[in-house]
Amino acid sequence: MISIEQIVKGHKTAESRWARFGPYYAMFPLEFAFDVVDKYSNTGDYIIDPFAGRGSSIFASSIRGRNALGIEINPVGWLYGYVKLSPSPKTEVLCRLQEIYNNRNQYETEIKDMHEFFRLCFCDEVLKFLLSARDHLDWRNTDIDKTLMAIILIHLHGKLGEGLSNQMKMTKAMGMNYSIQWWKAHNLATPPEINPYHFINKRIVWRYEKGVISKTGNCKMILGDSVEHIPSISRYNKHKYSLLFTSPPYCSITDYHADQWLRLWLLGRVASPISSKEKHKGRFANRQEYRNLLESVFSSCVIMMKENSTVYVRTDSRQYTFETTCDVLKRYFPDYKMKITDRPVTKRTQTDVLGNTSSKKGEIDIVLTRGTMKLH
Numbered sequence: 001m002i003s004i005e006q007i008v009k010g011h012k013t014a015e016s017r018w019a020r021f022g023p024y025y026a027m028f029p030l031e032f033a034f035d036v037v038d039k040y041s042n043t044g045d046y047i048i049d050p051f052a053g054r055g056s057s058i059f060a061s062s063i064r065g066r067n068a069l070g071i072e073i074n075p076v077g078w079l080y081g082y083v084k085l086s087p088s089p090k091t092e093v094l095c096r097l098q099e100i101y102n103n104r105n106q107y108e109t110e111i112k113d114m115h116e117f118f119r120l121c122f123c124d125e126v127l128k129f130l131l132s133a134r135d136h137l138d139w140r141n142t143d144i145d146k147t148l149m150a151i152i153l154i155h156l157h158g159k160l161g162e163g164l165s166n167q168m169k170m171t172k173a174m175g176m177n178y179s180i181q182w183w184k185a186h187n188l189a190t191p192p193e194i195n196p197y198h199f200i201n202k203r204i205v206w207r208y209e210k211g212v213i214s215k216t217g218n219c220k221m222i223l224g225d226s227v228e229h230i231p232s233i234s235r236y237n238k239h240k241y242s243l244l245f246t247s248p249p250y251c252s253i254t255d256y257h258a259d260q261w262l263r264l265w266l267l268g269r270v271a272s273p274i275s276s277k278e279k280h281k282g283r284f285a286n287r288q289e290y291r292n293l294l295e296s297v298f299s300s301c302v303i304m305m306k307e308n309s310t311v312y313v314r315t316d317s318r319q320y321t322f323e324t325t326c327d328v329l330k331r332y333f334p335d336y337k338m339k340i341t342d343r344p345v346t347k348r349t350q351t352d353v354l355g356n357t358s359s360k361k362g363e364i365d366i367v368l369t370r371g372t373m374k375l376h
């Protein structure tokens with residue numbers, strides 16, 4: 001069995017290269033995801049993550065021979081989670097890259113009318129290539145297109161030289177006007193000249209260099225809202241879950257859709273960094289709606305769980321999120337024993353760096369168990 005160290009340190013194994021696939025926000029540290037799966041489940045068990053993000057819990061389950069189901073509402077996180085479980089063959093992905101690149105010149109005129117943000121963010125060659133990918137990659141229905149799109153998404157923006165864009169954060173896209181002003185103020189009003197075919201080709205070759213993962217479990221990622229999906233899954237599912245392992249969004253902290261607006265644009269949305277009005281796609285700022293979300297999801301998970309199952313929830317230590325989560329979990333898992341472990345933050349977090357601050361920081365693990373625990 002591959003050790004956690006061989007996965008989280010360096011890039012010498014296929015597992016380590018695919019495990020990190022997809023920069024996301026508030027992601028589980030890989031070591032933690034493997035640790036929880038190893039400790040609280042056995043080979044062949046079923047694991048569910050209703051707020052799966054980039055799918056580290058599901059990836060760890062897959063490597064460890066568990067069966068797992070992840071649900072994620074944000075297409076960016078979902079694509080990362082889906083693709084890392086079973087990337088399409090490298091030759092086919094490279095072939096598709098060539099086709100998308102070959103179509104770029106159709107967009108010669110279209111790029112001229114694009115918002116100044118795009119003209120300063122990407123050079124013409126990249127912008128034409130992105131429009132071709134946006135129009136031609138059928139990422140919802142075709143696995144090869146999912147793989148290529150996910151790889152382009154990863155490299156869409158980042159530090160100068162590390163992505164296809166002008167200087168930008170990798171985990172979060174800033175607003176249009178803010179970016180324009182920032183580039184101009186820092187003498188970066190000309191985007192870097194990049195050949196997108198060579199750039200992405202090189203990243204694909206690196207990613208596949210050690211092979212693809214040898215998964216042993218039956219694992220999948222579903223794109224959608226857990227509030228809608230879990231009740232129907234629980235009605236038709238034949239098996240019961242041994243571990244509910246998740247991290248729900250934190251109340252009022254992160255807007256996963258606004259932060260990923262540029263990647264969502266590439267997936268076909270209108271280019272807008274403004275918070276979405278759609279349910280469960282904003283900052284989770286309304287406290288009652290936040291509680292309702294947790295109530296809906298955890299209450300419908302209850303009937304899917306085995307009698308001696310474990311619920312492992314990592315959440316925010318800020319008062320409202322923490323107390324609401326404990327409250328809801330106690331209500332729906334009344335005869336489980338609850339253990340709470342503080343995970344204080346010692347170094348600056350992504351949230352700090354990007355400007356969200358609060359007096360109390362860090363995370364908390366809430367673990368509920370019933371019956372006999374796995375023996376070590």
Ligand SMILES: C[S@@+](CC[C@H](N)C(=O)[O-])C[C@H]1O[C@@H](n2cnc3c(N)ncnc32)[C@H](O)[C@@H]1O
Nearest residue numbers: 027028051052053054072073074225226249280
């Ligand atoms: C704290 S993050 C989880 C991160 C994840 N553990 C990882 O390692 O990437 C919470 C996730 O819940 C997703 N989410 C929020 N509401 C949802 C819903 N109703 N159904 C499914 N996913 C949802 C968000 O889009 C976000 O990706």
